Amino acid sequence: xxxxxxxxxxxxxxxxxxxxxxxxxxxxxxxxxxxxxxxxxxxxxxxxxxxxxxxxxxxxxxxxxxxxxxxxxxxxxxxxxxxxxxxxxxxxxxxxxxxxxxxxxxxxx
Numbered sequence: 001x002x003x004x005x006x007x008x009x010x011x012x013x014x015x016x017x018x019x020x021x022x023x024x025x026x027x028x029x030x031x032x033x034x035x036x037x038x039x040x041x042x043x044x045x046x047x048x049x050x051x052x053x054x055x056x057x058x059x060x061x062x063x064x065x066x067x068x069x070x071x072x073x074x075x076x077x078x079x080x081x082x083x084x085x086x087x088x089x090x091x092x093x094x095x096x097x098x099x100x101x102x103x104x105x106x107x108x109x
Contacts (some may be wrong), residue, residue, distance in 0.1 A: 006066070009089035010096065052080045063088070 019028040046054035058075050059082055063070045069086035 006088070007096075010093050013093065051077045053077075053106040055080060 015031075016028060023043055043054065043058055046058075056072055059070070059072060060089055062068075063084075067090035068084065068088040071083040071085070072080065073083065074080040
């Protein structure tokens with residue numbers, strides 16, 4: 001089994017809050033954009049080569065090793081939906097009473 005350090009999610013939450021409070025929403029958005037491009041570079045290449053099946057494989061892998069509860073509905077090569085029933089990151093943060101940022105995902109685009 002792969003090693004997972006679940007405290008990563010809480011630490012990342014603190015980084016989000018710090019950037020937002022110290023530098024503002026725009027800086028947080030730029031940080032998330034840069035991290036996303038770097039972190040998911042290989043996944044983006046896979047999606048371009050294999051289509052949405054690559055994204056499905058990625059989600060299944062991550063949510064399985066982290067102990068999440070989820071469903072994936074992929075109707076064809078143009079539509080895929082991830083239904084998260086139990087988010088392993090949020091469950092760990094809540095269980096440990098770890099600081100979680102007040103910033104919602106919907107407030108950062």
